[in-house]
Amino acid sequence: MSVFPSLRWLSWLLEGSCLLVPASQLAAPAELSALIIRRGGVYTGHYRSLDSMVPCVRIVTTEPVTLLGCRLEGAGTLIEATQGGAQLIIRDCRAYGLRPSLGDKRPGRFLEVNSARSVRIENNYLEQTGGIAIYLWGGNGSATQTLTVLRNVAKNIDGRHPDGGQTYSNFLGLNGVRGVANMEVAWNQVVNEPDKSLVEDNINFYNSSGTAASPARVHDNYVYGAFPYPATAAKYSGSGMTTDGDGASALTTTAYVEAYYNQFVATCAAMNIAAGHHNYFHHNRMVTSGLLPGGARLTANYAAAAIFNAYGQPKDVFFGNRFDHNTIGFVKPGRNHPYPDRHDLNSDSCTPCTNTTHLPNPVTLQTEQNEWNLWQQKLRRRGIRLGPPGLSRDSLALVTP
Structure with a gap:
């Protein structure tokens, strides 16, 4: 019996049912396999789009929607919820970015959301996508209408175009997500391979904030790799994590973000x-050997930690920021902070960086590998399962030096 759905059945499916069939029964042709969700419910299935301009899943309802155990393959955005008011849970899904159908487009984002009321993203696997983008916020300020990003695995956040152009992407990019209580980004593993990815800031808070009583918590994440393309290029503006934004008032700028127990490597x-x-x-760990896995020199690296007023804002907008009790070993040839060929703390702009533990020289590829070992030990000790059930060992693996 054919597994391809009839057009009538597929039309009903696209209107939004409460529970969709397993992926094994949704092997529809590419032109039939994108999904538009118009009603709330729990959805599972295999959705695919070969068009950079057509999302795999498009959500056009404000009713609660859960995507559970889906497989998504797309040349463009994989999940789109940009009409405002979304209440969204994405759990145990596997997402794969395909080659863009347009030469001037990067691989599509795993998720793009605008003015959501609540978003929960947990135990998913993302490969060769443009990451997660959250714009603005439509929640009511309660602790339940919040953003949660937990226990996801991402491989190769990619902003490269088929025509050779570039659009920097983020594992998680927030823009204008302000005053959100109970926000948490934790226990995610992000691995970006040199020359197979193009990420800018893996985590970027742009004009986004928690609250004074409930800071946004970014903790216990493992991030490997933030490289230019090609990886040996001399210029690059990416990082592991950055607070960013041109907000000109204390209410509109990035604020109340607490990041701790994270590991940023290479x-x-x-x-x-x-x-x-x-x-x-x-209490974060920042380790960069200054070498690519094959031994080539990384030339675009600069400093591990910095506090600087990038937008030249007045003292009532840029203030009260600090680094404390971080462990750092960051190689930068020609610098001497605190040891020769090291730039652990930006020598021009890290006065409020206190109680730093500086790893001894030399910091090598093996030092980076040791960070991976520490991460694995932490996961076992805490009993944390990353990604969806049954994720292969290769999908969970690090690039080894």
């Missing part, structure tokens, strides 16, 4: 506070 810059107030980065 990034050209590790953690920057470049905008905002009351951002606090502590």
Whole structure:
């Protein structure tokens, strides 16, 4: 019996049912396999789009929607919810970016959301996508209408175009997500391979904030790789994590972000506070050997940690930021901070960086590997399962030096 759905059945499916059939029964031709969700419910299935301009799944309802155990393959955006008011859970899904159908487009984002009321993204696998983009916020300020990103696995956040152009992407990019209580980004694993990815800031808070009583919590994430393309290029603006944004008031700038117990490895810059107030980065580990896995020199790396007023804002907009009790070993040939060929703390802009533990020289590829080992030990000790059930060992693996 054919597994291809009839056009009538598919039309009903696209209107939005409460529970869709398993992926094994949704092997529809590519032109039939994108999904538009118009009603709330729980959805599962295999959705595919070969068109950079057609999302695999498009959500056009404000009713609660759960995507559970889906397989998504797309040349463009994989999940789109940009009409406002979305209440969305994405759990145990596998997402694969395909080659863009247009030469001037990068691989599509795993998720693009605008003015959502609540978003929960947990235990998913993302490969060769443009990451997650959250614009603005439509929640009511309660702790339940929040953003949660937990236990996901991402491989190769990619902003490269088929025509040779580039659009930097983020694992998680927030823009104008302000005053959100109970926000949490935790236990995610992001691995970007040199010359197979193009990420800018793996995590970027742009004009986005928690609250004074409930700072946004970014903790216990493992991020490997923030490289230019090609990886040996001399210029690059990416990092592990950055607070960013041109907000000209204390209410509109990035604020109340607390990042702790994260590991940033092999990034050209590790953690920057470049905008905002009351951002606090502590007890993180930042390790870069200055070498690519094959031994070639990484030339675009600069400094592990920095606090700098990138947008030249007044003292009532940029203030109250600090680094404390971080462990750093960051190689930068020609620098001497605190040891020869090291640039652990930006020598021009890290005065409020206190109680730093500097790893001894030499910092090598093996030092980076040790960070991976520490991450694996932490996961076992805490009993954390990353990604969807049954994820292969290769999908969970690190690039080894």
